[in-house]
Amino acid sequence: MRKRSNLIIAAHPDDEILGCGGIIRKKAKAGVDSYVLILTDGSSKRYSHSQKVTLKNNALAANKRIGTKKVFFKNLPNQGLDTIPLLQIVRVIEQHIDNLNIDTIFTHHGGDLNKDHRIVYEATITAARPLPEQKIKHIYTYNVASSTEWNNFEPKDIFIPNYFMDIENEIEDKIDAMECYKSEYRKYPHPRSPESLRCHAGYWGLMAGMKCAEPFHLIRAIEKE
DSSP, X not given: OOOOEEEEEESSTTHHHHHHHHHHHHHHHTTOOEEEEXXXXXXXXXXXXXXXXXXXXXXXXXXXXXXXXXXXXXXXXXXXXXXXXXXXXXXHHHHHHHHSOEEEEEEEOTTOSSHHHHHHHHHHHHHTOOOTTOOOOEEEEEOOTTXXXXXXXXXXXXXXXXXXXXXXTTHHHHHHHHTTOTTTOOOTTSTTSHHHHHHHHHHHHHTXXXXXXXXXXXXXXXXXX
């Protein structure tokens, strides 16, 4: 029987590194494969067409550095996922669940400021619904600096982690991978700056008695004998 692996579902290039760069690297060092599915090109409505190619190359370079097994790109409309049927997004995610030997999914927090993130969350939860034949046993949401913490502080939108991964030995690898996204990097005190990413890791680590951590919220865990 082949070992199981993880699928990180991201709306845009760089979300996967911001939210899961540490855990991808940690799992890679332990011999666990992580796949990344990026649903939009991250450039339409924001940048020129040439930036689409640049972002894809950035994503490939970043994920190579961090140890991702493979990156899948689906060119759905950036900042326009609300213009297409949700079922279309669900089917894309279902296809990758069916084709990959995975049992764990990481996806966006449902209360993020970015509307694409919220839609990806909804589509993921639908695609991984607990049918008898469903092979996804664990679903986690992750925190994306400059989106998760920028929404209104309403109870329904607040990200409350209940699962912490020690990334003391991976935080610099995460920052190194993020540096591949030149157009998405910002200077301190922007949340996507190197200094801020270290601060975030330290803050989440304090919640769990660690120096550095990546936070996640466990949505569902299913164990069968």
